[in-house]
Amino acid sequence: MNRIAQGLVLVLLGAASLSATLATDLYLNYVQEVFRPFLIGAGVVLVVLGVVSIAADVRVASQGGDAPEDHAYDDYAHAGHGHDHGRGPGVAWLLLLPVVAVFVIAPPPLGAYSASNGAAAEAPKEAEEGGFADLGTNGDGPRTMELQEFVMRAWTDQDRALSGREVELTGFVVPHPDGKGWYLARLQMACCAADAIVNRVLITGEKEPAKDTWWTVRGTWQEPKGELQDVRDHRFTVTEMKDVENPPDPYE
Incomplete structure (x- = not known):
């Protein structure tokens, strides 16, 4: 050369x-x-x-x-x-x-394969001093939030303010390894794709869409009867869902 x-x-x-x-x-x-x-x-x-x-x-x-x-x-x-x-x-x-x-x-962003295999889920940190922001009531309409906020609230909020509150989440489809429903997931990165971790919710009451397709789902958190044992398996009851094309940013 x-x-x-x-x-x-x-x-x-x-x-x-x-x-x-x-x-x-x-x-x-x-x-x-x-x-x-x-x-x-x-x-x-x-x-x-x-x-x-x-x-x-x-x-x-x-x-x-x-x-x-x-x-x-x-x-x-x-x-x-x-x-x-x-x-x-x-x-x-x-x-x-x-x-x-x-x-x-033009390699695509990380997707279902990484969410299933390479990007490990982590227990989120506790909310900052002052706690979580008020979610309002269902009369205010569905609360749109990122999956990482939803997971943090479901995992750490002692008041369980999510219970019964209608929310909207957007993410991509990840198949359940055992075929027991499917995950709506989003990857969260601090710096770059190499450090991405997965946030996801488990959906069991709806037909599984195609892997890696993007959806916005509206529904409610299924509050566990006891303590949540697995940060990856927050359950979500869907009342409405619609497909999303070309999300503006693939990561949170």
Whole structure:
């Protein structure tokens, strides 16, 4: 790989970063929205460095000379003591793999497979001092909340304010490993997709939709008779559900 090719790789990497952040919201499949400015900055730097590198080599070549550092090693390389330091190692072409991933493959966000296997559920932390916000009454209409809030309330709220309160949740479908209903799930990430954990509710009274499809469900929490034993199995009674296309952010 010569230096012009190296510069081209830098330009393509930068273009991939800018494409995923400026032209689309593809970056949200992998990191939190807060990282967008940093990705844009990194993309600009890579493009500028690549263009400068290509321009410098083209200018030298147009003048009929070699890149400056080539002269320092010509005699050494021809004597059999080394290699041409004007060229990068061939393995550097592997840097194009992220470009291919973004422009050609465009990996989707984590979904049902990760929720079933790779992203372990965790017991949520206790609510901050002051407790949970008031849910109001069913007369106020269904309360829309994220799955992580629902799971935290179901797991830690000693007052069990969720009991009988109609809520709306949005997530994707995850099959139950034993066929006993299905899960509505959402992945929660602190930084990036690699640290995502799953929040989910178990639905048993409705026909299972296709895996990985997105739905908004309205209904109520099935309050357990005793203490909840498994953070993954909050049960939910559905009164209404509708499919959702292209959720704005796949993660919470």
